[in-house]
Amino acid sequence: xxxxxxxxxxxxxxxxxxxxxxxxxxxxxxxxxxxxxxxxxxxxxxxxxxxxxxxxxxxxxxxxxxxxxxxxxxxxxxxxxxxxxxxxxxxxxxxxxxxxxxxxxxxxxxxxxxxxxxxxxxxxxxxxxxxxxxxxxxxxxxxxxxxxxxxxxxxxxxxxxxxxxxxxxxxxxxxxxxxxxxxxxxxxxxxxxxxxxxxxxxxxxxxxxxxxxxxxxxxxxxxxxxxxxxxxxxxxxxxxxxxxxxxxxxxxxxxxxxxxxxxxxxxxxxxxxxxxxxxxxxxxxxxxxxxxxxxxxxxxxxxxxxxxxxxxxxxxxxxxxxxxxxxxxxxxxxxxxxxxxxxxxxxxxxxxxxxxxxxxxxxxxxxxxxxxxxxxxxxxxxxxxxxxxxxxxxxxxxxxxxxxxxxxxxxxxxxxxxxxxxxxxxxxxxxxxxxxxxxxxxxxxxxxxxxxxxxxxx
Numbered sequence: 001x002x003x004x005x006x007x008x009x010x011x012x013x014x015x016x017x018x019x020x021x022x023x024x025x026x027x028x029x030x031x032x033x034x035x036x037x038x039x040x041x042x043x044x045x046x047x048x049x050x051x052x053x054x055x056x057x058x059x060x061x062x063x064x065x066x067x068x069x070x071x072x073x074x075x076x077x078x079x080x081x082x083x084x085x086x087x088x089x090x091x092x093x094x095x096x097x098x099x100x101x102x103x104x105x106x107x108x109x110x111x112x113x114x115x116x117x118x119x120x121x122x123x124x125x126x127x128x129x130x131x132x133x134x135x136x137x138x139x140x141x142x143x144x145x146x147x148x149x150x151x152x153x154x155x156x157x158x159x160x161x162x163x164x165x166x167x168x169x170x171x172x173x174x175x176x177x178x179x180x181x182x183x184x185x186x187x188x189x190x191x192x193x194x195x196x197x198x199x200x201x202x203x204x205x206x207x208x209x210x211x212x213x214x215x216x217x218x219x220x221x222x223x224x225x226x227x228x229x230x231x232x233x234x235x236x237x238x239x240x241x242x243x244x245x246x247x248x249x250x251x252x253x254x255x256x257x258x259x260x261x262x263x264x265x266x267x268x269x270x271x272x273x274x275x276x277x278x279x280x281x282x283x284x285x286x287x288x289x290x291x292x293x294x295x296x297x298x299x300x301x302x303x304x305x306x307x308x309x310x311x312x313x314x315x316x317x318x319x320x321x322x323x324x325x326x327x328x329x330x331x332x333x334x335x336x337x338x339x340x341x342x343x344x345x346x347x348x349x350x351x352x353x354x355x356x357x358x359x360x361x362x363x364x365x366x367x368x369x370x371x372x373x374x375x376x377x378x379x380x381x382x383x384x385x386x387x388x389x390x391x392x393x394x395x396x397x398x399x400x401x402x403x404x405x406x407x408x409x410x411x412x413x414x415x416x417x418x419x420x421x422x423x424x425x426x427x428x429x430x431x432x433x434x435x436x437x438x439x440x441x442x443x444x445x446x447x448x449x450x451x452x453x454x455x456x457x458x
Contacts, residue, residue, distance in 0.1 A: 035329040047190060048072055048302040051157035052267050055299045055311045058184060059150045066110065068101035070303045072156045076143060077101040081108045087121045088143040088154050092284040094125060100140070128167070130450045149173045151299070151311060161374050168269035172295045179320045182297065182313025185337065189270055191300045191308035198270045198298055199233065200261055209243075211336045216240040216258070233262040239279045246276045246333070246394055249292045251319075255279045256291070272296040296333075348386070366388030368415075380421035387414055411436050426454040 025366060054071055061067060067078045068091050075091040077100050091099045093112040103113035109126065110119045117138065118127035125138035139458035144155040144162035149170040155162035172178045187194060198204065222235040237258040242250060251254065259281075261273035277283035277291025292318045301309040314333045320326050348365040368386020375381040389412040397409070413434035420427055431446040 019415055046307055048071060049267050053153040053155055054301040055151040056154040056301065057430065059147060059153045064105060066101045066105060068099060071154060072302050074156065074302050075099065078152065079105060081121060086145050086147055086152050088145040089119065089123050090141040092140065093117060093142055094138045100269060108362055122212065134250040166263045168299060170297045173297055173313050178315040178317050179326055180313050180315030181326050183334060187308050187310045190306060191302045193270060194272065194300045194310055196226050199262060199264060208336060212243050214241065216242045229265060231264040235260045236284055238284065242276050250276050257283045259283065267297040268301065346351045358392060360396040362393040363393050364388060376422055382419050384417045388412065424456040428452040
């Protein structure tokens, strides 16, 4: 059998016209949301096009309350009107730029939590306390938004180009012939790295060997095709042993024919047609009736140049009425994604110097190991262990001598730290074993336990 390999190009072009679109018909310099992307623009153009539809939220996330979310470097606020329609506004009050998401809903209007300006669903200010005449420029940008396929899709660029017909096709997510569910995963990387991971599934052999991977994924040939809208990678694995996940779904003994048909739709949506059928029952020729079929739906929305929102769902066309199976599959796929988030280790070395006037140390070093994502499903969890040594300044040592002690020249120790972020709160407990040479009793040892709390007020 001849193996055909092909490079799958994913080229995301920046749309300059969409990127330069400003609210209120103002110049870019007057755009209150421009500040959120000015720094990245000064370094490089954004890596994502603005004239595109992006998934902003799952349907169940949107309620009669304000939901803040950053899309393509811009801060937005979403909510449902009384008629269940969705509103997307820039999350910055016209007056003092306080996030509108810190305010409240009053009917279908948003009331700013700072000075009480009221904005209607079109972004127009309709009430300004202590003002009989409302400044006609008092408005915030409204973004086109459409609810489809269980997602709220927002258009970040030129509103005149927002054609709902170009929303990515993910109809399996609400088609009655299919059943499924999914989740949103915050990911700390450029959205294109997630696309790369999904377009090249050979990693299943090595990362997901206990669930959906086996040697056949890495060894089977594949074909790549493309047109003006899609890039498609088709891989058939014939007459193989099914991996554990698919063996359980099929519920039949014996070897199988397995398929993976990956379809990329620019800029950031990938649907994967997957399944298995008993070998020889005709699946490669088009008859999948003896097998089980699923679709893995993925759309990855840039949050910033370095972070993204990963929306996914797994849908199936078998045992449609079993809600327990839907829930079990959602949790099972979540665990499979967790295998991609296995703890990642790294080493660190830090050096520092000080003038010795504002710090008890004139310098020091720290070295150790750090592991990220140490708790499944907690992308911000981290554990580190390290050694440190600090050289005491002459001024600090002189102050100690004034007390009658005889200090040494350096302090050393071992530090163990865990950290995690819950919403806007970062919690960091640590334990230190500190050794301080000198003094009347020679080397002194102390055990110090601490807890640090950091609140993100942005």
